Amino acid sequence: MKKLVSIGILGVQLDSFEPHKRWDRWRPTVSLLQQEDLLIDRFELLYEPRFAKLAKTVSEDMTSVSPETEVNQHEVNMGDPWDLESVYGALYDFAANYPFDTDNEDYIVHITTGTHVCQICLFLLAESRRLPARLIQTSPPKRAGVGNPGDYRIIDLDLSRYDQLAARFEIEKQDVETQLKSGIATRNKSFNAMIREIEQVAIRSPHPILITGPTGAGKSQLARRIYEVKRSKRGVSGAFVEVNCATLRGDAAMSALFGHKKGSFTGALDDRGGLLKSANKGVLFLDEIGELGLDEQAMLLRAIEEKRFLPLGSDQETESDFTLISGTNRDLSEEVAKGNFREDLLARINLWSYQLPGLSDRKEDIEPNIAYELSRYAEDHGRQAIFNKEAKRAYESFATNPESKWTGNFRDLNASVTRMATLAGTRRINLEIVESEISRLQKSWKGTKQEQADDLILEEVLDAEASSIDPFDKPQLAQVIRTCRESRNLSEAGRKLFAISRLNKKTSNDSDRLRKYLAKFGLKWESVCS
Known part of the structure; x- marks a missing residue:
């Protein structure tokens, strides 16, 4: 049989005593060795340096009630016993340096003594398996009496061994998977396997996620579902911020992502916080990230790694602790080879990468x-x-x-x-x-590839109403939308679209002409470029 080893902290209140009365009161550490049905082969007693005398006496008393138990004393300097960082650091170091032999020994951690902070730290170390042990809790006898050791209870933190808890976890796991699938009872085995992994990543990992796949495969919807799972599990507390990078160009891209200071470029009439700032403590979804320019990519990389960035025109950094989800229908490795995408940024955003099937x-x-x-x-x-x-x-x-x-x-x-x-x-x-x-x-x-592309862009903007557009109007409207998205403002888009016809007019208002054209289809500049 394996030997049983107990680890515990000296209780400076509960284990202390008046010399002539020490056997008249319940002392948790000593009582642990008085349990008739619990044979402890070795006890590792942790104590702070200033309580060395008490530790020596308690160790002697432990040996006297259980001569077969080897009692070892360990001086552990925890500093302020109510400071979580100090206590956890000291106990962590003890666990890291202790020669655990789980093949030949079983371990229990006594959590009755020590401050509440000490008890919490022991629990965390056992739960994370840095202390490969079960927990043991002792309690005083209901009736005082000489030699009455009270009761004890052992707690195993391997929750999978508890049937009712395991059943609850399984139900919760299924609920999360259903949430990621929008409640759709999907049957594709590889897709369902991918969703099961995404469920684990969404709950456990704060690192970037890259979602690839063809247009219309559901990248944006999945990103929002991942956010909802993270928020429900308290992984994030901020907002879900989404932007299609294909709509960002030049100064507008820098401003939209990183914000700007008033007067930093023409049209910057007020300060702007930017999308990265809006996503603080939340999730930033950059759809079509492959469309970002190299300058924006460089700034994004620093923002991901350091959680800091410079707004356009500012000499003072802004901080934002966001979780990044990226989407693309491009092969970013090919874009790296072409020089269109930074290799270091790709390495940073694809720690978790998932290909959505069409x-x-x-x-x-x-x-x-x-x-x-x-x-x-x-x-x-x-x-x-x-x-x-x-x-x-x-x-x-x-x-x-x-x-x-x-x-x-x-x-x-x-x-x-x-x-x-x-x-x-x-x-x-x-x-x-x-x-x-x-x-x-x-x-x-x-239809041709161009016709297919026109249909997709119209459906993206108009949804089901795209089917009511006459075939004669489709290519023209699709081109207008593309030009709007490639331009910084309404005036620039108008100049591009009416570059020839405006030459025959004495006066022209390109913005007004474009606004009226969009209005024919129930559209506005903002809805086209959002």
Whole structure:
């Protein structure tokens, strides 16, 4: 059998005594060796230097009640016994230097004596396995009496051994996974395995996470779910701040991310805190991080590593303790090779990297996602739409067919379900609506890459209303949106778009012309560039 070794701190109050009365009162450290059914082979008694005399007497008394127990004294200077850092440091050093032999010995840590801070530190060291031990708690006898050692209880911190607790942890784990999947009962094995790992990382790790995958695969939604899990587990306390880096250019990029001081560039009329500052204690999601310029990348790297950065035009640093999640549809390793992305930044942001598969690679998840999109439509529009049996069979058969491309991934599916639900006047999606939608999707997938790109950018801005735009207007509106996103302000975008026609006008107001053009489609500059 293994030897049993106990570790405990000398109790300067409970273990102390008046010399002629010391056997008349309960002393926790001595009583531990008086338990008839607990044979301790060795006791490691920790004490502070100023209590050496008391430690010597208590050790002698321990030996007298249990001659078979070897009692070793360890002088440990804990400084202020109520200072957590001081006490933990001293006990940590003891644990780090102690020659534990778990193959041949079992260990128990006595947590009845010492200040509450000492007891907390012993618990933390045992829970983290720096002290590979169970805990033991002693209590005085209900009736005083000579030789009555009281009671004891051993506590094992391996929570997996407690069936009810283990069951609760499993339920909680499943709840977190469901939250990360937006409540969708996904069936794809590799995707579910990835979500299980992300669940652990979201709870335990403060380090950056990189989410890659094609446009429309759900990177932004997953990032928000990770934030919600972190916040529910108190991993973060601040806000979720999201920005599409493809919309950031030049001074506007620096200003948006890092803030600026008034007057630092033309148009900087007031101080601005910046998105990194807004994400303090929270999560910053940089979607399409591969679109950032090299200067912004350099500043971002320092902000990640040091939690400090310089706002534009300022000589005083700002601090922000944020958790970074990045998203991209690019191969950042290739971008590094091309000189478009910093290698040191990539190394810093991809400690945890996850590739989201496209919808065509998760055909078994299409059915539960259709149900999810219908429930989301009902929540957003206040009216429910459901398939009739024939229509449901036809749409699911088409959706899961290998020939169905789903080039826009979940954005395609969302737009498709939204269109059918909108057209279901009787709140039933019938076969006629499904056949019309299938024809619409097939035509859109046959388009050129440019047409596909135009459709994606319009769906991103207009959602389901993109389907109501005439084919004649689509390429023009898509180009206008791209130009707006590549420009710093409305005037610059207007100058680019009307560079030729403005030459034939005596006076021109490019901003007003562009504003009116966007208004035709119910759009504003802010909504296009957000």
